[in-house]
Amino acid sequence: MNRFFLICAAALTASGFAHAQDKAQDSNDTAAHLLSAEEIAAFVPNIDDYPADPQRIAAMEFSFVGGALAAGKRPTAISDDGNPEKLIPEFRDAVGEYTSLGSRYQPNIESIADAKPDLIIADKDRHTVIKDDLEKIAPTLFVKSRGEDYYENLQAAQVIGHVLHQDDTMSKSIEDHLQKMRDARDALQGSKMADETVQFAVITDKGMWMHGPTSYAGTVISSLGLKSPIPEQTEEAYIPTSLEQLLAADPDWLLVGRYNDHTVLEDWKDSPLYQNLKAVKNDHVVEVDSSYWSLSRSMPSAERMAQDLIAHSQE
Amino acid sequence: MTIFIRHRIITALTLLLVLMFASIFVGTSDISIGKTWQTIYAYFHTGTQDFILWQHRIPRIILAAVAGAALGLSGALVQGIIRNPLASPDLMGISAGAGLCATALIIFLPAASLWLLAAASAIGGILAFTIILALAAWAKPTPARLALVGIAVSAFLSSCTNFLLVMYPLDINVAMLWLTGSLWGRGWQHIPLLLSTFIILFFIAYYLAWRLDVLGLGDDVAAHLGIRVTPLRLTALLIAVIIASLAVSVVGTISFIGLLAPHMARLLCGHKHRLILPLAALIGALVLLVADTTARTLFAPIELPAGVLTAVIGGPYFIYLLSRYRGWT
Numbered sequence: 001m002n003r004f005f006l007i008c009a010a011a012l013t014a015s016g017f018a019h020a021q022d023k024a025q026d027s028n029d030t031a032a033h034l035l036s037a038e039e040i041a042a043f044v045p046n047i048d049d050y051p052a053d054p055q056r057i058a059a060m061e062f063s064f065v066g067g068a069l070a071a072g073k074r075p076t077a078i079s080d081d082g083n084p085e086k087l088i089p090e091f092r093d094a095v096g097e098y099t100s101l102g103s104r105y106q107p108n109i110e111s112i113a114d115a116k117p118d119l120i121i122a123d124k125d126r127h128t129v130i131k132d133d134l135e136k137i138a139p140t141l142f143v144k145s146r147g148e149d150y151y152e153n154l155q156a157a158q159v160i161g162h163v164l165h166q167d168d169t170m171s172k173s174i175e176d177h178l179q180k181m182r183d184a185r186d187a188l189q190g191s192k193m194a195d196e197t198v199q200f201a202v203i204t205d206k207g208m209w210m211h212g213p214t215s216y217a218g219t220v221i222s223s224l225g226l227k228s229p230i231p232e233q234t235e236e237a238y239i240p241t242s243l244e245q246l247l248a249a250d251p252d253w254l255l256v257g258r259y260n261d262h263t264v265l266e267d268w269k270d271s272p273l274y275q276n277l278k279a280v281k282n283d284h285v286v287e288v289d290s291s292y293w294s295l296s297r298s299m300p301s302a303e304r305m306a307q308d309l310i311a312h313s314q315e
Numbered sequence: 316m317t318i319f320i321r322h323r324i325i326t327a328l329t330l331l332l333v334l335m336f337a338s339i340f341v342g343t344s345d346i347s348i349g350k351t352w353q354t355i356y357a358y359f360h361t362g363t364q365d366f367i368l369w370q371h372r373i374p375r376i377i378l379a380a381v382a383g384a385a386l387g388l389s390g391a392l393v394q395g396i397i398r399n400p401l402a403s404p405d406l407m408g409i410s411a412g413a414g415l416c417a418t419a420l421i422i423f424l425p426a427a428s429l430w431l432l433a434a435a436s437a438i439g440g441i442l443a444f445t446i447i448l449a450l451a452a453w454a455k456p457t458p459a460r461l462a463l464v465g466i467a468v469s470a471f472l473s474s475c476t477n478f479l480l481v482m483y484p485l486d487i488n489v490a491m492l493w494l495t496g497s498l499w500g501r502g503w504q505h506i507p508l509l510l511s512t513f514i515i516l517f518f519i520a521y522y523l524a525w526r527l528d529v530l531g532l533g534d535d536v537a538a539h540l541g542i543r544v545t546p547l548r549l550t551a552l553l554i555a556v557i558i559a560s561l562a563v564s565v566v567g568t569i570s571f572i573g574l575l576a577p578h579m580a581r582l583l584c585g586h587k588h589r590l591i592l593p594l595a596a597l598i599g600a601l602v603l604l605v606a607d608t609t610a611r612t613l614f615a616p617i618e619l620p621a622g623v624l625t626a627v628i629g630g631p632y633f634i635y636l637l638s639r640y641r642g643w644t
Binding site: 081082100101102103105106108109110111113114129130132133136137 | 342343344345366367370371372489491497499500502504611614615616617618620
């Protein structure tokens, strides 16, 4: 089965057919995915509607906190699901005091108005339904967050930098980040992991979701020149996974991000099927911090993911 | 006696208005009572609108009252016609059918207008209800069984909605709306259609009220007294389905209000539909208003969907009813 996947992967890579494979191929140069100055300007035709020097930014997703910080601005209000612990330490330290706007699914409109933002950054996917309300409160930028991949996250950061009138700061942040990622890539290419498949999955009490080749984690992994065990599964970013599906994918490395104390993984551990996984046999099932790997899509997270991978590749 | 009972309606109406007014002062944002007064006063004097009050709290309060009233009225009509104390829009598949059609429309026609959404919901409600009525006509179940048939069909339709949401991952908010019921992100634009339809249909229902009383004596008696039974049934059911579906198209599948409100109305004022209909609507409005105000303030800044709270109240009540009517024939 696995050989079949490898052949598929080889065929796909050779033909350069699949979109995700394209990205993986281009990923020698993440910079190639960045938007040009013209493209950024075209994304925000109404740049004059936004304040020139916003002081009170409301970030409605964790990825926007990363975007604002990379542009040298501290958000003053954040949708954190009512739990400051969900912010990665890098964000918490940099942001300091902030107002919680409730959950990212149903941000509290009164809290947003109360925070008196002069700029709101909202998720194009999730918050368009309250567009009218948001725009009555403050100029609002809608960019993609939920379901974005690594490259889209960098593009969103560029757009955020532009709207915050901090293009130069953002360019520098991205440049520094790309350099770190290039170094990480080189380190990984020199390790055994370069020839192995790496899969990240989220585990909860309800199930396992593999983050496929088009997800944020998947694209970070491929940008580092590492292989996915399921390169053809580009339909959805987050793939609900049974033990059988996990066995079919059979990655060399299984990185898991835990959302609950007791998860399906504990239930599976007694199963002989689970014991058959390559990653289990080689002791390559590794727990990683899900707030970096899945919650906070941002440059510091990608760097942390790269460091995690390097640490394990040297085991 | 009648005067006393009429007083109950006036009491309920007063209570509703008082609570609606009181809800203006409650919310995540800590606006002092004095400040709230000032903003209301300022609006009437200078026309300046404070966003939180005028664009968030007040429309939501009005919408909760109207949607709750719509569900209460619908429940009273359905129970009166089917003569089954366990019948209600959510147990008879109306909500689930409306929710399914609304979800399908949002998936395949994201730019659909509110009118179209309301129409699709109404069609869904009518279809689902027809299925259950057909099953009932075929199996002639006891009241408790009919409720179970309704729950089964509702569960099936909800799982279809779930399937759609899994196949075409929509926004989590939309999913929450159709599966739980919520007033989050709803505002002024959702009120006119629902309110105007409710007012028109309420008066039609009220006009039919005494006929519904006669129908309670049995079909034969009603027919001998000159009432055209079948058209009356169909008209009243159509009103019930349309008004519940419209409410669902705006606030999603909020459970148990359509069951609970008419029951309480009957407890308070017996069997006169002229009293049951307005009282059920008022109680429905009260319940949803309290549920939504609690939902948006209890764990602030986290908001709960209002449907979670109505389910918390309504679930146990429904189980109590089921146990009471066990063995009804």
